[in-house]
Amino acid sequence: MIRPTLDSYTLDMNTGIITLTFSESIDTELLDLSSIFLLSSITPPTTSVNLTGSIVGATGLEDIIPITILGSTLNLIKATPTLAVSNTTVFLSIKDNSTKDVNNNLLSGISNSSAIGPESFIPDTNPPSLIGFEIVLIEEPMQLILTFNETVDPSTLTVTSLSLSNNQSPPSLVTLDGSKSTALSTIVTITVTDSVLRNIRNTQGLATTASSTFLNVTAGAIQDTSSTPIASVVFGTTNYRADLLPPFVSTYTFDLDAGEITITFDNPVQFSSFNVSKLFLSESNSSLNAIRLDQATPSATAESNVISVSLSVDTVDTIKLDLDFATHSNNTYIYHESLIVCDIANNCAEELESDDAVVATTFIADTTSPRLLNFELNINASLFTLTFDEIVDAETLDTRQFTVQNMAALFPTVEYTLSSGTLNSTDGKIIRFFMTREDRNSIQALNGIMETSSNTFLSITSDAIRDMSGNYVSEIRPRLALQVNNFLEDTDRPRLLSAT
Numbered sequence: 001m002i003r004p005t006l007d008s009y010t011l012d013m014n015t016g017i018i019t020l021t022f023s024e025s026i027d028t029e030l031l032d033l034s035s036i037f038l039l040s041s042i043t044p045p046t047t048s049v050n051l052t053g054s055i056v057g058a059t060g061l062e063d064i065i066p067i068t069i070l071g072s073t074l075n076l077i078k079a080t081p082t083l084a085v086s087n088t089t090v091f092l093s094i095k096d097n098s099t100k101d102v103n104n105n106l107l108s109g110i111s112n113s114s115a116i117g118p119e120s121f122i123p124d125t126n127p128p129s130l131i132g133f134e135i136v137l138i139e140e141p142m143q144l145i146l147t148f149n150e151t152v153d154p155s156t157l158t159v160t161s162l163s164l165s166n167n168q169s170p171p172s173l174v175t176l177d178g179s180k181s182t183a184l185s186t187i188v189t190i191t192v193t194d195s196v197l198r199n200i201r202n203t204q205g206l207a208t209t210a211s212s213t214f215l216n217v218t219a220g221a222i223q224d225t226s227s228t229p230i231a232s233v234v235f236g237t238t239n240y241r242a243d244l245l246p247p248f249v250s251t252y253t254f255d256l257d258a259g260e261i262t263i264t265f266d267n268p269v270q271f272s273s274f275n276v277s278k279l280f281l282s283e284s285n286s287s288l289n290a291i292r293l294d295q296a297t298p299s300a301t302a303e304s305n306v307i308s309v310s311l312s313v314d315t316v317d318t319i320k321l322d323l324d325f326a327t328h329s330n331n332t333y334i335y336h337e338s339l340i341v342c343d344i345a346n347n348c349a350e351e352l353e354s355d356d357a358v359v360a361t362t363f364i365a366d367t368t369s370p371r372l373l374n375f376e377l378n379i380n381a382s383l384f385t386l387t388f389d390e391i392v393d394a395e396t397l398d399t400r401q402f403t404v405q406n407m408a409a410l411f412p413t414v415e416y417t418l419s420s421g422t423l424n425s426t427d428g429k430i431i432r433f434f435m436t437r438e439d440r441n442s443i444q445a446l447n448g449i450m451e452t453s454s455n456t457f458l459s460i461t462s463d464a465i466r467d468m469s470g471n472y473v474s475e476i477r478p479r480l481a482l483q484v485n486n487f488l489e490d491t492d493r494p495r496l497l498s499a500t
Helices: 071-078 194-202 313-321 437-444
Strands: 006-012 017-027 036-039 048-050 061-068 091-094 120-122 130-136 143-153 162-165 173-175 178-180 185-192 214-217 233-236 239-241 249-255 260-265 279-282 290-292 297-300 306-310 333-336 362-364 372-378 383-393 402-405 415-417 428-434 457-460 486-488
Touching: 006 091, 048 071, 071 143, 130 214, 130 233, 173 194, 185 194, 249 333, 290 313, 313 383, 372 457, 415 437
Parallel strands: 006 120, 130 239, 249 362, 372 486
Antiparallel strands: 006 017, 017 061, 036 048, 036 091, 130 143, 143 185, 162 173, 162 214, 178 185, 214 233, 249 260, 260 306, 279 290, 279 333, 297 306, 372 383, 383 428, 402 415, 402 457
């Protein structure tokens, strides 16, 4: 009894066909493909793949039998870096009794340690091709899933050699960038950067439907495991998942100095949809002390995901009067009602509840000095009324820093610096104080000063008063002294107060 044996084989990695030559005709119907293994080496360590699921290309009794290795098995071979890359990295073993000859003599197998190399080996020289890509925008980060006809090496992928385009003429185009999967496979997943995602969302008519989503692949953008580069191709998406994520506040800057809030959303939004009356400013995420910003004025910026909100003067004044509100980032929060804004895919923002209010990412304090705009003087009451351009801290008033002059000049001919005074105001833009009787009498003893509006001017030093952020008032020097805005002349008749 002579048992049949496997004498030799050839392997063509381009076609995926392995051709077995036996010592005699064997029964092809009984050939057990799960008993045939391709090994990377006959000495450990070794990797192996069996030919289960392949297709025998012969029937009946044959001594030469072609076997087509199906895609999944062929790609598994290609995904094994040490297997079948040359004629010295592929060996074949076959188990005993895997088939029999016409006389029912069972096959004499070849063990792993005795596995044989190919009589002929043709390496894979076919370029890989893209057979599908999926764009996933239903959650962040955005991903592109590329499917190839064979195993590719992601380490050879240059992500910036890929771009998305639409069906317009000429097409809008965004170059991709980001991270990529690392395993040898027929599937490569690309996770795009936030900036690329913003560019995609900000490009009108790009990746909004399957028909407006195309992948442009530059020649050589990726290689298969045999280092064969891909050819250039423009490919339409085979599976489009729409952008369903609503926009949300990513970061924001509160600028008390400019009276402005700059809000950055996670993706581009439609400025025309922004409803500023749905925006609130609060001192914490658990406080009832909040201001609806319905008097604010929004404006678009160069960045489509950024909206600037200018606060009204009244709102800024209200904030500055509250020393527990918006004095630093830890007591500056915003929240909003639902539908405050929609993105370019028409997904509208959900409610950001007060309990989840977002603290200011950046807080810019008030560093601008307050300015004295004008003053009034009632001589009868000895009352000064000062008007500033912003809220000032009444308790910081120092009347000794006020000088009354008869003219605006570097060296006025008559001047008098107050020695004291009595505050008659709380914090605000308007501050009142009474000058002392002594100061009033001393001034009136001088000739040509504080008699009419034409000879009543006021200069101040920077120590005269401070605003609520501690900024000293802008100095008004003698040559720029303010002329009184409203002057009530002395109409009181003199009275004898005492005699000795």
